[in-house]
Amino acid sequence: MTSAATTTPAALHKPCIFCSIANKKIPASIVYEDDDFVAFLDIHPIRPGHVLLVSREHHDYFDDMPPALAARFIQLGQRLSKAMKGIHGVERVSFLCTGTDIAHVHAHLVPLFASTDITSTAYIEQKGLSFAPAPLASDEELARQSALLQQALAAAHQLE
Template sequence: MSSSHSCLFCSIAEKTIPATIVHETETLVAFLDIRPIRPGHVLIIPRKHFDYFDDLPASLAAEIVQLGQKLAKAMKAHYGVERVAFLFTGTDISHAHAHIVPMHTKADITSPAYISEQHLTIGPAVQASPEALNESAAALRAALQQ
């Protein structure tokens, strides 16, 4: 459970690779997803490496949830959405992380219940531009201060 140079999120936490950081504490880093489901899609990671959500100490999981709630309020204020999704998915990168996504429609975070095509190919989201990420980060930082 130590930091690994091969872990993308450890590199972000150590600031050895760039990320558009929205908020950080001694134990957590919140940054914008470069392939957002919606603009403002934030990932919260612990600075210390834990492979999966169920590996997190309860106190650290609670910190992630608390920051997620603060970010959700900021997203509601900034994006004018009624709901914000909070997910631990356990996919793609083996470093525990939560997704916080402003939901403009209930299908933003989807399930087979919302997909009418039985044979649908789903690919990665479009990569956001650095300008769009910086604009979203500045707005969310300001909303967190209110």
């Protein structure tokens, strides 16, 4: 296993469903498991074959994971994606770390049968609705955001 896990005060009071699944306290359709990870089918799939990949240790979010564990997480995601492509006959499998709903690092692996599988576009089209794309960012805003992120990365690198 890896280093100490990250927990939040809320996580200390509320049982984590992914920890319960990883510890086999809750049943799941497990497709892969090892000492560090468990992958299982989502019970509310976006598309058939939708898999959740979770770390056994509780880490709230992807950036809380130790780097070596995060690297294995990505590698396992690639391995699962390749298997899913063959099974489902799709060209792409989406790998999403959303950071929402459950504060336990996880990725959704979704076979993409259509380009709209992980967007709201199909729903909007089915309902006869329309939406405007996000506004185009100005060159100034892009430069500002780029500079902020570059500065934050440089400061973090100096602390390493």
